[in-house]
Amino acid sequence: MPIAAPKKSSTHFEAFFEYATMGIVVTDNRGIIHAVNPFALNEFGYTEIELIGKVIEILVPARFHHQHIPHREKYLQQPFSRAMGAGIDLVALKKDGTEIPVEISLGNYHTNNGIYVITFITNITIRKKAEAEIEKMKAQLESTVDIRTKALMETMHQLELSNDKLEAIQSFQKALLDNAGAMIIATDENGIIKLFNPEASANIGYHESEVINKYTTLLFHNKTEIAKKREEILNESGIMINDEFEVLVEKSRRNIHDEEQYTYARKDGSTFPVLLTITTIRDCDGKINGYMGIAIDISERKKAEEDLLVLLKKEQDLGELKSGFVSMASHEFRTPLSTVLSSAYLIEKYTSGEDQPKREKHLQRIVSSVNMLTDMLNDFLSVGKIEEGKIQVRLTEFNIKKLVKTIAGEMKLTLGRQQKIHYRHDGDAVVTLDPSLLKHIIMNLVSNAGKFSNEKYPIELKTTNNGQQVTLSVKDHGMGISNDDQKHLMERFFRGTNAGNIQGTGLGLHLVSKYAELMNGKMEFKSQLEKGSEFKIVFTALPN
DSSP: OOOOOHHHHHHHHHHHHHHOSSEEEEEOTTOBEEEEOHHHHHHHTOOHHHHTTSBGGGGSOGGGHHHHHHHHHHHHHSOOOEEESTTSOEEEEOTTSOEEEEEEEEEEEEETTEEEEEEEEEEOHHHHHHHHHHHHHTOOOOOOOOOOOOOSSTTGGGOOOOHHHHHHHHHHHHHHHHTSSSEEEEEOTTOBEEEEOHHHHHHHOOOHHHHTTTOBGGGSBOHHHHHHHHHHHHHHHOOOOOOHHHHHTHHHHTTOOOOEEEEEEOTTSOEEEEEEEEEEEEOTTSOEEEEEEEEEEOHHHHHHHHHHHHHHHHHHHHHHHHHHHHHHHHHHTHHHHHHHHHHHHHHHHOOSGGGHHHHHHHHHHHHHHHHHHHHHHHHHHHHHHHHTTOOOOOOEEEEHHHHHHHHHHHHGGGSOTTOOEEEEEEEOSEEEEOHHHHHHHHHHHHHHHHHTSOTTSOEEEEEEEOSSEEEEEEEOOSSOOOHHHHTTTTSTTOOOTTOTTOOOOSOHHHHHHHHHHHTTEEEEEEEETTTEEEEEEEEEOOOO
C-alpha cells in the first residue's frame, strides 16, 4: 500500500505492532532485546521491564543455549527473511518455566545504529495437540491457525515520531508485512482494496498495482459461496443482504471475529482454499473506515485430510473384509476340514487290499473337500485383488460359443449326476471380452444354479451377440430368492436365508458383479421363491 504520509504509516506500524496476534521480539546484533509487543509479553508471562535489555536466550530452554547462540551469530553474517528451524520442533520458555511449541520466522532491518533482527513467534500448542489427536484417532486432520486481529489501523493518528525514527519504523513495518506468512488485504468501507501484501500477490497472482484503488476483494472470491452465505444470513436472521461485499463482512460488522473457509480464484483461473478472518476497522468515534482480511492457504491441509479419509476408507474396507472372512471361514471351513480329518482317519484303518475301493472313496472325499477350501480361498483372494485394483482386464477376440461349450463340459463334473446344461447361442460367435474373467463369471453362475436347484431340472445357459452388446444369461428352476434377500444379493459374504447347509462363501455374486463392471457389463436378475432365478449380464462394447 503506498505511503501517503509519515504519520499515517507510523500509526499503521504501531497499530500492527500493538495488535498483532503473534509474538514479536526485536533484538540487536548482540541478541539484546530492544522491543517486545504486548502479545509476546502476555504469552511468556513477563513485563516489558523484565525483558528489555536481556538476551534473547531468556526465552530459550537452557539445554538449547549452546546451539542457539552460534545459530544467532551465523544468521547475522548473512541476514535474510526466513522461517527458523525448518524440519525441527522448536520450543520456547515461559517465565514460569513451562515450555511451549512454537513456530519462528526471522526478518531484519537496518538503521543508523546497525542491524536489528525481528523474531515472529507463534504459539502452536493447540495445533500440536490437534495433530497428535489426528494421529491417535486417524480421523479428521485439523490444525489450528488462530489469527485474530482487531484494530490494525484504528489508532494511526496517535503516533508522532521524528523523521529518523520514522525511517526505522517504515523498515520495520515493511518487514512485518513481507514476512507475515499470510495474505493481508485491507479495504476501505466500500470494499475497495487499499493494501495488498506480497504474500497475497504471490498466492493470488495479481500485482498490487493491478488491484489497489481499483477492485474489491470480490475479484477473487467465489460468487457461489457468497450466494450461499447470503442464504445462511437470511435463514439465521431473516435479513436479506443484496450487496455481495456486505455479505462477506456481515459478521465482522457485528464484531464477530471468526475464521471461515472460502475458495480464492487466482488470476490464471485456478482456485485454492483459504481460512479467512475479517476485522472491521473503526475510528475513535466507532465509525467504520475499512476492513482487514487475513487469509491462510490451506491447500496442503485439505489434501492431507482427503488423503487421510481415503486411507481410512481403505482400512475400514480391509477390516470389514477380514472380519467377513473370519466369520465365513469359521463356519464354512468346518465341514470340509471335518471331512478331510474323518476320511484320513478311516483310510488309516483300511489296511487290506480288499479295502481299496473304500480307500479310494475317502481319498475322493478328501480331494473334493480340499478343492472346496481352495475355491473359498480363491474367492477371498479375488475380492482382495479387486479392492486393491490389481485385476487387469485383457480384452481379446475369441469364439464365445466354443468357450462356453468347453466350460459347460468341465462343469458337468461338479453338478449332480442327472443335472444337465442346455446351451444356446444367437448371433456372431466372435466377441471381444476377457475370456478368463468371463469363464469365472459363467462357472460361478452355473455352480450357483446347480447348488440351488433340483437335479431333474436343467440349467439354461444362453449367449447373444447383436454386434453392439453381448448378453450372457444363466437360468435355473430352483428354490429362488426372497424379495428381502434380493436387496443384499451383491454384498460381500451375504448368503440367502434359504441357503441352509448348502456350501458357499457368499462372495460369488459379488465377484460376478465386479468382474462384469471391469468389462463394461451390467448385471440384472429376477427371481421368485420356488420358481427359480435368472441372472443376465449385458456387456456393452468399450469405446475405442
